[in-house]
Amino acid sequence: MKACLVLSVLGAAIAPAFASVVPRQAKGKLPPVTVKGNAFFAGDERFYVRGVAYQPGGAADAADPLLDLEGLKRDVANFKLLGINTIRIYTIDNSKNHDEGMKLLDDAGIYLALDANTPKYSLNRENEKTLHRSYNDVYLKSIFATIDAFAEYNNLLLFFSGNEVINERNNTNAAPYIKAVTRDMKQYISNRHSRTIPVGYSAADVAENIEEQALYFNCGTDDERSDFFAFNDYSWCDPSSFTESGWDQKVKTYEDYSKPIFLSEFGCITNTREWGEIAALYSQNMTSVYSGGLVYEYTVEPNGFGLVEVGNDGNIKPNKDFERLAKAYKATANPRGDGGYKKSGSASECPKESKEWEVKDDSLPAMPKAAQKFMDEGAGTGPGLAGDGSHFAGEPSESTATPGSGSPTRTPTPGSGSVAGNGNGGGEGAASSLDVPVRFLGMIAASALFGAVLLF
Numbered sequence: 275m276k277a278c279l280v281l282s283v284l285g286a287a288i289a290p291a292f293a294s295v296v297p298r299q300a301k302g303k304l305p306p307v308t309v310k311g312n313a314f315f316a317g318d319e320r321f322y323v324r325g326v327a328y329q330p331g332g333a334a335d336a337a338d339p340l341l342d343l344e345g346l347k348r349d350v351a352n353f354k355l356l357g358i359n360t361i362r363i364y365t366i367d368n369s370k371n372h373d374e375g376m377k378l379l380d381d382a383g384i385y386l387a388l389d390a391n392t393p394k395y396s397l398n399r400e401n402e403k404t405l406h407r408s409y410n411d412v413y414l415k416s417i418f419a420t421i422d423a424f425a426e427y428n429n430l431l432l433f434f435s436g437n438e439v440i441n442e443r444n445n446t447n448a449a450p451y452i453k454a455v456t457r458d459m460k461q462y463i464s465n466r467h468s469r470t471i472p473v474g475y476s477a478a479d480v481a482e483n484i485e486e487q488a489l490y491f492n493c494g495t496d497d498e499r500s501d502f503f504a505f506n507d508y509s510w511c512d513p514s515s516f517t518e519s520g521w522d523q524k525v526k527t528y529e530d531y532s533k534p535i536f537l538s539e540f541g542c543i544t545n546t547r548e549w550g551e552i553a554a555l556y557s558q559n560m561t562s563v564y565s566g567g568l569v570y571e572y573t574v575e576p577n578g579f580g581l582v583e584v585g586n587d588g589n590i591k592p593n594k595d596f597e598r599l600a601k602a603y604k605a606t607a608n609p610r611g612d613g614g615y616k617k618s619g620s621a622s623e624c625p626k627e628s629k630e631w632e633v634k635d636d637s638l639p640a641m642p643k644a645a646q647k648f649m650d651e652g653a654g655t656g657p658g659l660a661g662d663g664s665h666f667a668g669e670p671s672e673s674t675a676t677p678g679s680g681s682p683t684r685t686p687t688p689g690s691g692s693v694a695g696n697g698n699g700g701g702e703g704a705a706s707s708l709d710v711p712v713r714f715l716g717m718i719a720a721s722a723l724f725g726a727v728l729l730f
């Protein structure tokens with residue numbers, strides 16, 4: 275107990291001075307992006323998401339595009355022509371190593387916004403029973419393994435804890451489960467990895483409940499609140515304008531929101547896409563509330579949204595949408611300065627239960643008991659895309675969480691979240707101290723001299 279006290283004092287003394295140089299196995303040259311107030315920052319500079327959704331093969335044929343290096347090389351060249359800084363990927367194989375693909379992106383100045391779920395390892399929103407059943411330790415093991423596989427890449431921008439799980443007026447009962455998953459992911463990151471990585475939800479733009487969703491995911495204790503809110507928006511159909519599209523109202527609605535907001539998909543195809551929304555999205559009209567967005571989507575799939583046609587021979591042909599989008603990006607610089615972001619703000623108030631918001635109170639399901647060991651031991655190797663799936667596996671949650679229970683419970687072991695889901699435990703046991711452990715001190719001093727360990 276005494277030794278612990280001494281360490282606390284040392285830890286407290288050393289933490290502020292070296293907080294930013296805790297050693298990690300940083301991979302990549304891009305500066306990690308952090309959240310400040312209602313904006314993203316890369317170093318001291320405001321960061322706007324300028325990106326596309328990258329899902330070659332479409333949603334039906336879930337494959338990991340980072341493992342197809344030939345295809346990725348071909349596509350990175352086009353990302354550069356477009357002038358984007360982010361891609362969104364919906365499915366990756368968390369049993370595989372991603373060094374090469376992530377380095378290709380890093381070298382091209384591109385960040386990754388990554389969905390942590392896969393079709394088989396996700397919440398089952400069919401009804402209240404399947405929601406409860408699918409929030410289990412086997413599911414959490416998979417998304418934690420995804421965190422381990424990507425946390426050390428500097429150009430991992432953020433994790434989506436879910437995408438369009440609520441997609442109707444009548445399934446808002448999924449909200450507490452989405453929020454519990456977000457909480458668990460945040461806790462796993464702070465327990466196992468030595469940098470913060472933004473975690474948030476990507477919502478479907480369901481007019482009747484979208485605002486409730488935004489408020490709900492940013493209300494309650496800090497451990498339960500998302501780091502950002504994102505939604506998929508197809509309301510700007512060219513020819514349109516800031517006011518005609520209703521985007522002016524979407525700025526007003528969220529003007530007091532205290533977390534970053536961005537469009538996790540956009541690009542209506544009702545008429546020819548002239549990309550008029552690019553000029554609006556990156557103008558001062560919007561940047562006090564919004565941090566950019568992701569165009570849906572890179573390849574032409576059966577739903578017809580793509581920017582490039584993929585031939586049978588693997589060759590790709592950018593279409594007219596691609597050319598016009600590249601032009602729109604080129605013509606649109608980010609606002610100067612900080613874009614009018616809010617430096618601070620408070621939690622939202624939780625929405626009240628209603629016909630359109632079927633969430634009784636602010637309580638969340640507790641993390642399933644069998645998942646708690648991952649916080650100390652790591653999640654181990656992920657199941658990848660081939661496993662049996664998690665919808666009816668493992669043990670579900672047994673109780674209601676105490677607010678605050680998702681706060682960090684241990685200090686991360688530097689570099690312990692190694693690639694390919696191999697989260698080695700580091701023998702930390704049930705340590706619950708948040709002070710700087712003694713074995714850190716030498717490393718912190720060393721890294722103050724030499725900087726973080728750069729692996730590529």
Ligand SMILES: *[C@@H]1O[C@H](CO)[C@@H](O)[C@H](O)[C@H]1NC(C)=O
Pocket residue numbers: 400401442444445
């Ligand atoms: C929710 O509404 C959709 C139609 O909008 C319907 O297909 C579905 O069965 C409904 N689900 C429940 C649980 O009532």
Ligand SMILES: *[C@@H]1O[C@H](CO)[C@@H](O)[C@H](O)[C@H]1NC(C)=O
Pocket residue numbers: 515516517522553554557559
């Ligand atoms: C910004 O808003 C004003 C007033 O609503 C509008 O006239 C202008 O076109 C908007 N700017 C952009 C780039 O959309």
